[in-house]
Amino acid sequence: MGMAIPVAPAAPTAPNAPTAPRPVPAAPRWAVLAAHAVTLTTLPAALWRIGVACGLPLGYTEAGFRRIRGDGWEGPAWLVLLSVLTEAAALLTLVLVRDWRLFSPRVTTAIAGTGAVVLAALWTPFLFWWAVPNAAMTETGHLLVGFVYLPLVAWAPLLAAVTVNYHRRHRR
Template identity: 35%
Template sequence: MPRINALPDVPRWAALAAHAVPLVTLPSGLWRIALVAGLPVAAEPVRTVGESLYVLSLTVVSEALALLTLGLVQPWGETVPRWIPLLGGRNVPPLAAVIPALAGATALFGLWGWVGYVMAANLAAGSVTDTPAQLVLLLACYLPLLAWAPLLTVSAIAYYRRRTPANGMLTFMS
């Protein structure tokens, strides 16, 4: 079985989870890019430059945040890369990575509750898509995002357990 690119002491399941995060965010980003490009993926096209910039920024930011998950299994998640001014070469305190990761996962869980409610209302009203094909494409591109929060959660917990002594705070999860 081929090795996933990760530190040697990272469990395979944790490396797979961390590497899956950027992949589950990619389809929605591609859908948003198609929307900005004017492809018929939704009922309403993006109309203004401001809307286009917002949609593209959302895509870039979400993919960048997803890529940060790789730091939970890569060397740069344990030691700040040397090229970063003032911090380069220093060890990353485990909680400096775990707290933002778990806060992000919590935000994603909450966001999905709200987005699910809004999407259900909009889909029921028929205001998001015009055709069944558009609806299928929208769901195929956005449903993988549901995995982001749990994948980030297990990646952060694995990082914490690997980087802290056995008598640490989260040992109840052993």
């Protein structure tokens, strides 16, 4: 029959020899849900802006509506572009809970952490929206816009939580 092939004993590994990268644990369910929730926080404001771009005043006075939309196509185009870019930025949160690898974990954590800080500075003031009158809007419109933009306040803390989880799962 066949001859047995002798197997050499495994060579001892050197103390500083590189080891195979350890597998990254999967994101916990709460982090996946939080990442998906981020995409929903941007949706009401995006849909509201698209409605304004389509010609619906959605709470603006006549003068306020003319000012926000402008006279040409640039105003509506800007509102749609802003909505698309905002939603795209929110969708990037999903990178933190998937096995996708765009950058090194350190760079990804730095970008996401910086994003959370910027978003907190940008959207947290909307907690006080109702305390500041807006002459360009009707009373009902001012109330509506407050509720439409309020979910954006949750974007920063949700992103921060998912970022911390990402960092913990990827640290060596």
